[in-house]
Amino acid sequence: MKGKILKLVTILSLFMLMLSCGSDKKEEAKQEGAATEAKADNKEVKKYVIGSDVAFAPFEFKKDGKYEGIDIDIVNEIAKIEGFEVEWKHMDFSGIIGAVQSGQLDGAIAGMTINDERRKTVDFSDPYYDTGIVGIVKADNTDINSPDDFKDKRLAVKKGTTGAEYAESVKEKYNTKITVFEDTSTMIQSVINGQADVAFDDFPVIAYAITQQDPVQLRIATERLNTAQFGFAVKKGANQELLEKFNSGLKKLKESGKYQEILEKYTGKAEK
Missing domain, CATH: 3.40.190.10 (Periplasmic binding protein-like II)
Incomplete structure (x- = not known):
């Protein structure tokens, strides 16, 4: 009888040990999964x-x-x-x-x-x-409506732009004088102030600038002079x-x- 009890205790002990090991493995797997998820969550964003x-x-x-x-x-x-x-x-x-x-x-x-x-x-x-560049003039300027009207005129451009390249390409043909500006707003202001007769920039830039004016001081004087x-x-x-x-x-x-x-x-x- 005593031997049977001892045998039963041994079997129960082994069973409990197996349960414990299984639980530890599950917990270990859970922790590894959490660590992997955390690592993914902490992945550095470029x-x-x-x-x-x-x-x-x-x-x-x-x-x-x-x-x-x-x-x-x-x-x-x-x-x-x-x-x-x-x-x-x-x-x-x-x-x-x-x-x-x-x-x-x-x-x-x-x-x-x-x-x-x-x-x-x-x-x-x-x-x-x-896009494409256009020429702008003061709203009351009716003398400039096409490239042929650029003759002997003062042109304003922004440094390094397609508008600047265009102005250079027609400089000799129309005997123009070119003034280069660092930013669009100063370039546009030069036309408003009478320092330049016409300025060149991309159509959406010019269109947006005009919509922001009240009263309107400028008008688009040309068709798109190129496409880009x-x-x-x-x-x-x-x-x-x-x-x-x-x-x-x-x-x-x-x-x-x-x-x-x-x-x-x-x-x-x-x-x-």
Whole structure:
């Protein structure tokens, strides 16, 4: 009898030991799972330093101490879609490509026209905006309505832009004098103040500037003088992952309808 009791106690002890081991393994597995989940949750989100212009409304401009605009909204929305963070750096347009080349910026979006000259030093994304430059004059100026009217006139342009390139291309033909400005607002003001007869910039920039005037002091004097496309830029041969994320996010942004919402937010229903 005593032997049977001893045998029963031994069996119960072994059973309890097995239960304990199983429980420990389950707890260990649970802890490992939690650790893996925590590791995934704490996975570092990639942050990119993106550059933009300081004053190129409606693409980027400062309002109430904060930068906003088409370019800003597009990148911020793409960052949400593709899962990365953005650190913005705003600078004069003329220094942006240099900052991309030197590695100060991972990428740049600044109403930058895609062209062969820039392709020598940067890689561009798929085009994110179709545009073209126009000439603007004072609202009461009826003398300038086409390029032929530029003869002997004073032209205002922003440094490093397609508008500046156009002005240089017609300088000899029309015997013009060109004044170069660092930002769009100062360039436009030069026409209002009578320092220049006509200024050149991209259509949406000019259209937005005019809508902000009360009373209106300027008018668009020409048809679009060229056609162009804007692109997001990275250093040539570098940051290809960022470029791929931009292209992927841009496609999804357009498919969702959010892209059109951004355009209409700043330029109205005319943008299609």
